[in-house]
Amino acid sequence: MSGFNKVINSYEEAMNGLVDGMTIISGGFGLCGIPEHLIKEIKRKGTKELTIASNNCGTDEHGLGLLLSDHQIKKVIASYVGENALFETQMMNGEIEVDLTPQGTLAEKMRAGGAGIPAFYTPTGYGTPVGEGKEVREFNGRKYILEEALQGDFSIAKAWKGDRHGNLIFRRTARNFNPMAITAGKISVVEVEEIVEVGDLDPDQIHLPGIYVDRLIKGTFEKNIEQRTIRSS
Amino acid sequence: MALTREQLAQRVSKEFKDGYYINLGIGIPTLAANYVPEDMQVVLQSENGILGMGPFPLDEEVDADIINAGKQTVTLIKGASIFSSSDSFAMIRGGHVDLTILGAFEVDCQGNIASYMIPGKLIKGMGGAMDLVSGADNIIVTMTHASKDGVSKLLKECTLPLTGKGCIKRVLTDLALLDIEDGRFVLRERAPGVSVDEIVKLTAGDLEVPKEVPEMIFET
Numbered sequence: 001m002s003g004f005n006k007v008i009n010s011y012e013e014a015m016n017g018l019v020d021g022m023t024i025i026s027g028g029f030g031l032c033g034i035p036e037h038l039i040k041e042i043k044r045k046g047t048k049e050l051t052i053a054s055n056n057c058g059t060d061e062h063g064l065g066l067l068l069s070d071h072q073i074k075k076v077i078a079s080y081v082g083e084n085a086l087f088e089t090q091m092m093n094g095e096i097e098v099d100l101t102p103q104g105t106l107a108e109k110m111r112a113g114g115a116g117i118p119a120f121y122t123p124t125g126y127g128t129p130v131g132e133g134k135e136v137r138e139f140n141g142r143k144y145i146l147e148e149a150l151q152g153d154f155s156i157a158k159a160w161k162g163d164r165h166g167n168l169i170f171r172r173t174a175r176n177f178n179p180m181a182i183t184a185g186k187i188s189v190v191e192v193e194e195i196v197e198v199g200d201l202d203p204d205q206i207h208l209p210g211i212y213v214d215r216l217i218k219g220t221f222e223k224n225i226e227q228r229t230i231r232s233s
Numbered sequence: 234m235a236l237t238r239e240q241l242a243q244r245v246s247k248e249f250k251d252g253y254y255i256n257l258g259i260g261i262p263t264l265a266a267n268y269v270p271e272d273m274q275v276v277l278q279s280e281n282g283i284l285g286m287g288p289f290p291l292d293e294e295v296d297a298d299i300i301n302a303g304k305q306t307v308t309l310i311k312g313a314s315i316f317s318s319s320d321s322f323a324m325i326r327g328g329h330v331d332l333t334i335l336g337a338f339e340v341d342c343q344g345n346i347a348s349y350m351i352p353g354k355l356i357k358g359m360g361g362a363m364d365l366v367s368g369a370d371n372i373i374v375t376m377t378h379a380s381k382d383g384v385s386k387l388l389k390e391c392t393l394p395l396t397g398k399g400c401i402k403r404v405l406t407d408l409a410l411l412d413i414e415d416g417r418f419v420l421r422e423r424a425p426g427v428s429v430d431e432i433v434k435l436t437a438g439d440l441e442v443p444k445e446v447p448e449m450i451f452e453t
Contacts, residue, residue: 029281029318030304032297055318082357091356100356103280104322104364111319123367124326127398129350130363172298172315173282179317223297229305231289 006166006216007195011041014189014217018047018154021074025110025150026054026064027157027181030083030226033174034063035191037219038156043067053077053110053150055103055177057087062224071095077150079103083226102130105147107180112149114183114212119148155185158221159208162192163199166213167206179208188212191219234426235407236449241375243268244449245334245405248373249275256280256325256365258335259303261375265334276310278330280361282321285313302361322361326368333369335362337376337401339391342417342438344401346374347393359396366397378406378435385437387411387418408432410449417441422449 008014015038018024024042028034039058042050043066050073057076058065067073068086075097081087090096101109102124112120121144125131135146157178160171168190170178182188195218236244242264249255249269256278257263266288269275277286279301286301287308294308301307309315324330337348346366349359366372379385387404404411409432410422417439423432425448433440 030300032281032300032304078358080358080360082355088355098356100358102359102363103318103361104326104368107318107322122326124364126367127345128363128395130359170315172296172309173279173300174298175315175317176281177318180319225295225297225300225306227300227303227305228295229289229307230292230295233291 004165006213007164008215008217011037014038014215015041020047021049022153023051025152025155025181025184026052027178029055029176031063031224033158033176033178035156035158036221038189038191039064039066048072049074051075055079057081057084059084060086077101079106107177109147109150110180110184113151117149119146122147150184152185155181155188157182157190159190159192161194161196162216163196163201165198166210166216167201168208170207182208183212187214189215191217236424240451243451245373245375253331254278255332256330260336262334280321282316282318285310322364325364328368328370330369331371333365333372337374339386339388339393340374340401340404341388341391342413344399344413345391346396346401347391348396350394362396366400372401374401374404376406378408385435387436387438389438420446422447424449
């Protein structure tokens with residue numbers, strides 16, 4: 001790498017430095033906007049004892065679900081973990097620890113982690129199992145719980161277009177958790193559909209500036225659909 | 234007769250107002266989108282990051298990058314906008330969404346809701362439901378009034394782990410429309426052909442029955 005050029009050419013290099021026991025923050029919602037090949041590279045490397053923060057944990061065949069068969073995941077921080085039989089089995093057997101976190105709280109934990117905010121008060125989860133053991137404080141007659149920020153050793157994410165400096169544009173709902181996930185990792189790795197030259201992206205249209213991006217790689221994407229629903233006319 | 238799914242969707246759509254931004258949960262709430270009156274404009278929010286969600290796509294329009302919160306392929310209407318999950322929940326928590334409609338396993342007369350977890354059974358997670366119930370002022374819960382064995386789901390106190398505390402003010406069941414006021418249910422409307430007695434029998438929480446309880450009217 002040289003100067004601000006974030007582009008790398010191999011997946012091995014993309015995940016270089018990832019070792020057992022690390023925490024990874026991942027973008028994606030279901031199978032939408034997931035860094036498909038970065039996940040496959042983690043599977044190939046066989047890194048174990050991982051803590052993964054991601055809204056979901058993939059399906060049996062796709063996404064983060066791929067890391068289950070070789071027991072690479074120790075703990076998952078997610079809002080919804082359905083649609084994955086292997087995950088259910090490992091959860092029921094106590095092989096995998098699950099910290100269920102409300103979706104908005106998870107997004108804000110990642111945002112705070114990247115923004116230098118160690119914790120924040122939110123009304124979400126007060127008076128529910130999520131609030132148990134957490135500090136409660138009242139503001140203007142309403143009760144809030146204290147939630148701590150999330151940071152990762154790595155973050156992995158997917159964007160649509162990136163320039164060589166790592167300035168990013170996301171596409172449609174594949175944006176989801178990706179921008180915040182990228183900011184919350186000590187080393188952030190982003191897989192994009194297209195890499196363009198510096199200056200090709202309009203500065204006003206950039207969704208996430210390259211300052212947050214450490215490694216950029218061009219991928220090819222299967223873009224699997226979980227619930228293909230259509231209307232007839 | 235208990236309301237059908239379509240009737241529940243039709244009745245809940247009567248709570249829509251022109252200019253509302255609305256978040257519809259998975260299931261019956263989503264069906265309500267089919268009953269927006271023609272002279273009314275509402276914008277649907279999907280918490281994975283859409284304002285201006287449209288209908289399911291035609292086969293040739295399917296785009297893997299456009300899904301709703303239930304992970305179904307959808308379309309965008311003209312004027313739609315896309316944003317990140319943190320922006321999405323900022324608008325939800327910040328009270329900017331005008332109406333939220335979602336399902337539940339149990340609701341009680343203190344306004345508590347349980348909708349995400351049955352202990353001992355598989356735990357899938359709350360998704361965005363906890364944020365939605367804590368952020369919205371105007372929430373309507375759609376649910377069945379009682380189990381198939383006649384056990385009430387409108388309780389004095391929820392038995393399942395809560396999704397939110399003291400946040401529900403209106404419930405539409407297959408038998409009735411009820412408000413929650415001052416620690417009790419108030420019966421507002423009943424399903425066509427369902428008697429007040431039947432509703433009283435199947436409501437375990439404290440229930441106030443006004444003198445007049447009109448039947449819901451459905452145009453077919």
